[in-house]
Amino acid sequence: MGAPDGIAVDIAGLTRVRASDPGAIARGWAARSRRPLLADDGRMLLVAADHPARGALGVRGDAVAMASRSDLLRRLSAALSRPGVDGVLGTPDILDDLLLMGALEGKVAIGSMNRGGLQGASFELDDRFTGHTPAEIVARGIDGGKMLTRIDLQDPASVATLEASARAVTELAAHRTMAMVEPFWSTRRDGKVVNLLDPESTIRSITVASGLGATSAYTAQAARRRRAGAGDGLDDPPFAPAWRGPQGRPARHLRVVGTLAVDPAGARPRRRPGAALPTRR
Secondary structure, three states, X not given: OOOOOOOOOOHHHHHHHXXXXXXXXXXXXXXXXXXXXXXXXXXXXXEEEOOHHHOOOOEOOEOOOOOOHHHHHHHHHHHHOOOOOOEEEEOHHHHHHHHHHOOOOOOEEEEEOOOOOOOOOOOOOOOOOOOOOHHHHHHHOOOEEEEEEEEOOOOOHHHHXXXXXXXXXXXXXXXXXXXXXXXXXXXXXXXXXXXEOOHHHHHHHHHHHHOOOXXXXXXXEEEEOOOOOOOOOOOOOOHXXXXXXXXXXXXXXXXXXXXXXXXXXXXXXXXXXXXXXXXXX
């Protein structure tokens, strides 16, 4: 799969700034132009780029699709330039690079907080908080913090994840900052963690996540959906009505598209009035 044309990433320049002037990152966050969280249509579409920090580098048949930092940054820049893409969700290293590149101006930036559950590890469901902290998110003017909250009734580590997520929700809300909870009802099959995406499991995960924290005033839930045609059946009868049910709860539900980070041309963001989508190659 070829990289998008016309987007250059100066890795040497990024390395030079990081080595000689690390304070440029803090200054960049302080000077960044921000925008309202929601677009005029009340929706938000984010590109998810926090997978590499869990060792999850593969996409479809390519086990190392996100292994190249320069390629990943180039694709993220392409995705962020597309009409209808509101921002990006990433770990500190990714967001700081995009900041230094100027790619976060006028975009929503969400910090990924817990990446400790490495893909394929015996402790994968122990989703410890190893990334952004609520204090750092607030200090840098990052627009919100996201937490992966996987719930496996057979894994004792799930209760620690629930407690840590609730604490993060409370701390972010104390600073009037969005807490984005990404809940999954999960299990292990043949030793591999599987997120259950059937309507009942999805509804259960949403109801549990909705109750986390001392207040829900600043809580949103990430609906991480694969792009159309992924074959998960969630858009087909009889699952579509059941899926839409929990989305109709009185809470904010934001769409996060992970495939955009690797294949911007393969996704279909919404079209803003008068905006033309780039030609698909």
